[in-house]
């Protein structure tokens with residue numbers, strides 16, 4: 438008789454629902470006998486441009502050193518980030534994606550006796566990292582699909598160690614404005630770490646979304662997390678970073694794997710950071726595609742949640758799961774978000790103009806079948 442090891446896992450792990458990623462193109466191709474090149478994937482908020490030539494070149498240049506361990510301190514990338522953002526290198530923690538940063542801060546500061554606060558409809562990784570350390574996850578009801586910061590501040594107890602905030606948030610695309618964020622930061626006790634997840638900050642083109650870096654000097658309990666996976670187009674390589682007071686960075690550094698960011702990722706991120714033209718083009722494609730999707734949805738009589746990210750949560754006014762399935766048969770992969778408490782929405786990543794059109798045409802087809 439074999440042992441039921443799940444019953445031996447820690448209680449938080451037993452109750453944990455694993456992260457559900459977007460469906461890979463190859464998987465859909467296998468399941469429906471489609472050609473991968475005929476499939477459009479708008480499911481994981483990836484950059485539709487593909488990697489820039491500068492990034493390809495940097496990765497090729499790093500091949501010669503593949504037998505060596507990477508620079509465990511990420512010296513060159515930290516230097517470049519420090520110069521660009523106007524922070525000290527001691528404030529920077531590099532991560533294997535920004536997911537790593539979210540996990541490191543939780544592992545370093547949170548135990549089974551603690552609570553972690555976040556919003557309903559917020560990024561799925563927050564409850565996962567919380568339950569993995571056996572802490573109590575406190576999910577606060579949202580307001581108009583966005584974070585209700587007053588309610589979140591009120592949910593803080595003496596047991597709270599971390600509050601996670603995504604700005605803009607995934608999967609809703611909602612954002613928090615400057616005054617609201619400042620009032621919140623002023624209200625949070627100084628022994629509670631506020632993790633401000635800015636995975637989409639490079640896509641923000643309006644001045645109504647604050648830049649977390651501006652608040653670092655004033656709030657030693659603030660940790661800003663960012664990523665190269667979205668606007669910088671490096672999702673496959675897994676590289677992100679945290680910005681915080683040196684004391685928090687030191688704590689994260691103690692629990693991370695010694696070589697948590699690989700050398701190809703380090704080289705690529707450094708090149709991406711310097712490739713301003715790529716970022717400008719990414720924003721242009723996004724701005725244009727957002728308009729295209731909004732116009733297309735309006736023409737279909739659908740509403741959506743206004744978004745500052747590179748994706749749009751579209752309200753189908755009915756259960757979205759069957760529509761998601763029918764879109765798969767048309768070779769279009771988007772993201773159902775019922776697991777985020779949004780059973781009537783589909784989250785669609787902004788793609789290239791022709792990819793957005795493929796989605797809109799397929800959606801029209803599928804909806805017309807009733």
Ligand SMILES: *Cc1c(COP(=O)(O)O)cnc(C)c1O
Pocket residue numbers: 482533534535536537560603606607634636663664665666667672675676677
């Ligand atoms: C995509 C995303 C991340 C980034 O994940 P990486 O590990 O950096 O690829 C973090 N937070 C949110 C809200 C996201 O949507």
